[in-house]
Amino acid sequence: xxFLDEVKFNDQGLVPAIIQDATNGQVxxxxxxxxxTLEETVTGDHPVFWSRSRQQRWVKGETSGNTxxxxxxxxDCDVDxxxxxxxxxxxxxxxxxRSCFYRRINRDGTTETVEKRLGNSPTR
Amino acid sequence: xxFLDEVKFNDQGLVPAIIQDATNGQVxxxxxxxxxTLEETVTGDHPVFWSRSRQQRWVKGETSGNTxxxxxxxxDCDVDxxxxxxxxxxxxxxxxxRSCFYRRINRDGTTETVEKRLGNSPTR
Numbered sequence: 001x002x003f004l005d006e007v008k009f010n011d012q013g014l015v016p017a018i019i020q021d022a023t024n025g026q027v028x029x030x031x032x033x034x035x036x037t038l039e040e041t042v043t044g045d046h047p048v049f050w051s052r053s054r055q056q057r058w059v060k061g062e063t064s065g066n067t068x069x070x071x072x073x074x075x076d077c078d079v080d081x082x083x084x085x086x087x088x089x090x091x092x093x094x095x096x097x098r099s100c101f102y103r104r105i106n107r108d109g110t111t112e113t114v115e116k117r118l119g120n121s122p123t124r
Numbered sequence: 125x126x127f128l129d130e131v132k133f134n135d136q137g138l139v140p141a142i143i144q145d146a147t148n149g150q151v152x153x154x155x156x157x158x159x160x161t162l163e164e165t166v167t168g169d170h171p172v173f174w175s176r177s178r179q180q181r182w183v184k185g186e187t188s189g190n191t192x193x194x195x196x197x198x199x200d201c202d203v204d205x206x207x208x209x210x211x212x213x214x215x216x217x218x219x220x221x222r223s224c225f226y227r228r229i230n231r232d233g234t235t236e237t238v239e240k241r242l243g244n245s246p247t248r
Contacts (some may be wrong), residue, residue, distance in 0.1 A: 001233040011135070018142055018151055022171040025149025027142055042229055059245040074238075076219050081154040083225040093201050100200035105166055109125040114198075124179040 001042065008080040015080060016031065017028060017041070018068045021099075022085035024069040028092035029100040031060075033082065046070055047084050066090035090100055125166065126161055132204040138174060139204060141165070143216065145223075146195040146209035152216035153224040155184075157206065170194055171208050190214035215242045 014032040031049040040048040061067030068086040093100040102115035138156040155173040164172040185191030192210040217224040226239035
């Protein structure tokens with residue numbers, strides 16, 4: 001796929017992918033993809049990520065059931081960031097929040113949780 | 125600010141910041157911040173970025189007038205990504221699109237522009 005030759009992967013061979021809720025525009029998470037998982041993402045029906053900490057391929061919801069279905073894949077002017085609209089089942093965050101961005105930092109440096117957990121216990 | 129000690133900057137000392145339109149949820153761009161520009165961002169009234177290519181501090185709209193005003197700063201579960209809601213004036217993209225994510229990649233590898241330019245010429 002010639003598109004993959006245009007993508008500017010970083011020093012680790014990765015590109016960040018912003019995952020957005022297709023239904024309401026909420027930003028759910030940021031993941032990373034290498035060339036192989038990006039190709040899988042573009043040609044498949046759900047995003048496939050590369051875990052920097054575990055150095056392995058992963059798919060959201062494989063163990064938790066909180067799966068994602070790809071609606072649209074976009075890329076930016078510099079071809080170094082992806083934006084993927086998905087249908088998200090349940091929580092995108094392993095802490096069981098709908099979005100990983102559940103905390104706010106205020107101007108004075110204080111932080112606070114501004115979203116509600118979907119359930120009691122964290123999930124994978 | 126103790127929050128800054130929690131942030132996991134990458135090997136280059138940077139953290140990605142997703143910039144989102146506060147009015148409609150559109151994802152506008154992804155920028156990077158180092159510790160200094162992140163502190164400026166949190167305590168100030170607009171995002172401040174670090175340019176990886178030019179290795180210097182930059183503020184959107186300094187030359188184009190397409191400025192951003194910070195509405196809310198959030199951070200993710202792993203404390204390695206920021207999500208910043210802004211009021212965006214004009215185009216966020218230097219190619220003069222409202223959002224940098226103006227192109228789509230289809231499953232068959234073809235790409236297409238799916239947004240309209242705000243004006244004729246690219247801006248900085």
